[in-house]
Amino acid sequence: MKLEILDSTLRDGAQGEGINYSLEDKVKIFKTLDKFGIGFIEGGNPSSNPKETEFFSKSLTFSAKYAKLISFGATRKKNIRCEDDPHLLSLINAGTEYVSVFGKASYFHVTEIINTAPDENLRMIDDTIRFCIKNGKKVFFDAEHFFDGYKNNPDYAEKVLLTAQTAGACRIVLCDTNGGTFPSEVYDIVKSVKGLIETPLGIHCHNDIGCATACTIAAIEAGATQIQGTFIGIGERCGNTNLSVLIPSLQLKMGYDIVPEKSLLNITETARKIAEISNIKLRNDMPYVGKSAFAHKGGMHADGVRKNSKSFEHINPESVGNKRNILLSEVAGRGAVMARLEELLPELNISGIDKDNPHIAVILEKIKENEKKGLQYEAAEASFELLVKREFGLLPEFFSIEYFKIIGEQDGNNPSTAVVKINVGGTTELAVSEGNGPVNAIDKALRNALAVFYPVLNEMALSDYKVRIIDSSDATAAITRVLIESTDGVNFWTTVGGSPDIINASVIALTDSILYKLIHPPEAGGDSR
Numbered sequence: 001m002k003l004e005i006l007d008s009t010l011r012d013g014a015q016g017e018g019i020n021y022s023l024e025d026k027v028k029i030f031k032t033l034d035k036f037g038i039g040f041i042e043g044g045n046p047s048s049n050p051k052e053t054e055f056f057s058k059s060l061t062f063s064a065k066y067a068k069l070i071s072f073g074a075t076r077k078k079n080i081r082c083e084d085d086p087h088l089l090s091l092i093n094a095g096t097e098y099v100s101v102f103g104k105a106s107y108f109h110v111t112e113i114i115n116t117a118p119d120e121n122l123r124m125i126d127d128t129i130r131f132c133i134k135n136g137k138k139v140f141f142d143a144e145h146f147f148d149g150y151k152n153n154p155d156y157a158e159k160v161l162l163t164a165q166t167a168g169a170c171r172i173v174l175c176d177t178n179g180g181t182f183p184s185e186v187y188d189i190v191k192s193v194k195g196l197i198e199t200p201l202g203i204h205c206h207n208d209i210g211c212a213t214a215c216t217i218a219a220i221e222a223g224a225t226q227i228q229g230t231f232i233g234i235g236e237r238c239g240n241t242n243l244s245v246l247i248p249s250l251q252l253k254m255g256y257d258i259v260p261e262k263s264l265l266n267i268t269e270t271a272r273k274i275a276e277i278s279n280i281k282l283r284n285d286m287p288y289v290g291k292s293a294f295a296h297k298g299g300m301h302a303d304g305v306r307k308n309s310k311s312f313e314h315i316n317p318e319s320v321g322n323k324r325n326i327l328l329s330e331v332a333g334r335g336a337v338m339a340r341l342e343e344l345l346p347e348l349n350i351s352g353i354d355k356d357n358p359h360i361a362v363i364l365e366k367i368k369e370n371e372k373k374g375l376q377y378e379a380a381e382a383s384f385e386l387l388v389k390r391e392f393g394l395l396p397e398f399f400s401i402e403y404f405k406i407i408g409e410q411d412g413n414n415p416s417t418a419v420v421k422i423n424v425g426g427t428t429e430l431a432v433s434e435g436n437g438p439v440n441a442i443d444k445a446l447r448n449a450l451a452v453f454y455p456v457l458n459e460m461a462l463s464d465y466k467v468r469i470i471d472s473s474d475a476t477a478a479i480t481r482v483l484i485e486s487t488d489g490v491n492f493w494t495t496v497g498g499s500p501d502i503i504n505a506s507v508i509a510l511t512d513s514i515l516y517k518l519i520h521p522p523e524a525g526g527d528s529r
Contacts, residue, residue: 001255002256003220003225003226004171005243005258006040007040007228007230008228008229008235008240009029009033009232009274010026010044011072012235012236013278015236016234016236019234021277021278023051023058027055029277030059030069032274032277033067034064035266039068041068041070044056045072045073046071056094056095056096066260069098070096070140071094072091072102073090073099074102075103076088076124076128077124078116079116082131088128088131092135097138099138100173101129101142102143104121104145104149105144105145105150105160105175106144106145107152108145108152110156122159122160122163125164126163129168133167133168139169140173141164141171142204143174146161146175146177147176147185147189148176150193151181151189161197164199165197174204175205176204177204179206179212181205181215184218186215186218187219187222188222190218190223190224194224200226201224202227203219203224203226203227203228204240205219205229206240207237207242208238212233213241213245216241220256227241227258228240230242231244231270231271233286245288247264248264248288248319251264252315267320268321271286272289288315289320294322295324296312363387363391366387375498376483376496377496380494380495380509383494383512383516386495386519396519399422401511402422403421404420404421404445405419406438406442415435415436416438416441418438418441418442424450424453427453431445432445438503439503439510446510446514456518456521457518460513460514460517462485465482465483465484465485465506466482469481478500479498481497482498482502482505484496484513486517495512496508497509497512
């Protein structure tokens with residue numbers, strides 16, 4: 001069965017806290033969603049601000065492959081003609097084939113919020129839809145606050161839907177605007193409405209009780225055929241139905257036809273790109289597209305997926321463009337180490353390794369010992385790779401640090417200075433660098449000294465730095481864990497260091513970061529976060 005998708009990232013998603021799209025951001029997101037295969041994209045309200053007006057003007061030049069752009073707005077104001085409502089006229093003049101018009105479906109909202117007569121609200125809906133159709137538009141009618149309205153006054157909520165149908169709306173969208181309806185309620189109400197309304201029904205849910213995706217599925221099972229949401233679930237308050245979760249669930253697990261089959265292979269990339277444009281971090285635990293969606297930490301789990309992925313994975317990670325992630329930690333068993341090693345074996349060029357190999361036991365023991373010292377490998381796989389190669393004798397002795405010292409002024413107004421002396425094959429090099437803080441200073445000094453021997457290090461830079469105190473009960477003597485993310489502009493990798501001294505912990509992580517870069521030339525590619 002074919003289902004329609006309407007993505008509201010550019011409209012409802014833009015109402016999320018901390019989201020502020022520029023014109024260029026909106027264009028990028030539209031093109032990203034269109035490339036993925038979304039059929040309808042709500043672009044915003046063309047009368048809300050000049051940026052929205054410019055976006056719709058610019059959209060006339062778009063060459064979309066799949067998507068129809070939709071302009072969004074309200075019914076006419078009470079007690080005026082459609083021709084005299086400037087907001088409605090801007091909706092008409094936005095240049096889109098489709099428009100989404102919202103109107104009140106709750107008797108309470110009609111009488112208490114917009115303060116008009118129930119019959120006038122029905123006329124507002126009827127007049128607006130007919131006016132849009134008269135001006136060549138196809139109309140989606142959003143029945144705002146429908147579910148709350150239906151529970152309080154079902155007769156009036158049904159009148160609203162019948163009015164929209166009679167006026168000529170081509171889709172009638174049932175909105176759980178407050179996001180407080182349970183899936184069972186949604187199913188029952190949509191099933192009842194489906195027997196009354198012939199126009200195809202849509203569903204638009206907010207996530208205020210964490211049920212938006214479940215409510216959307218319930219509505220589909222009850223007969224709704226248009227799904228509305230935002231691609232990574234962003235939106236006002238607690239967000240909207242998460243389309244990057246819903247689409248693969250419906251298409252891969254329930255057999256619905258939603259987007260081109262090849263699109264699902266790009267859904268993780270699409271979600272991460274939209275998160276990047278939105279300047280937010282995609283949650284690691286987000287189903288399907290999160291970094292941890294197919295992560296396995298327990299030894300039994302890792303051993304199970306190594307033998308048969310169906311043992312602890314509900315789908316193949318590659319089917320949604322994601323990948324399995326075996327987390328290395330003190331609770332990992334030999335199966336977890338073996339699973340991770342299988343990814344490294346082609347590069348290590350080692351054959352015949354099994355769980356009884358003594359190297360495996362040593363690696364596992366080192367993981368447990370190092371975690372006691374503050375190191376944590378589940379978030380620092382680059383450091384784990386170095387640990388493995390050291391154990392197998394496959395990590396060259398690129399350099400050693402003979403000496404380093406940090407000089408910092410107490411008032412904080414002057415930059416920190418780092419002095420580093422390194423040894424490469426018997427040749428020493430001394431470097432002095434200033435930086436914005438001691439870590440930045442020693443990072444620059446260390447790479448400046450080594451770049452004399454390894455120019456490839458000029459390509460890399462520190463991109464993220466995180467510090468955590470492992471045992472706060474030890475106060476200033478507590479172990480400090482430092483996680484460093486580095487990049488060469490193409491790839492990213494994370495390393496870890498642990499020590500009672502934050503500078504020492506940082507140097508350990510920095511050293512691993514440099515070593516990782518040296519064993520991965522630019523053409524190697526890959527992301528080892």
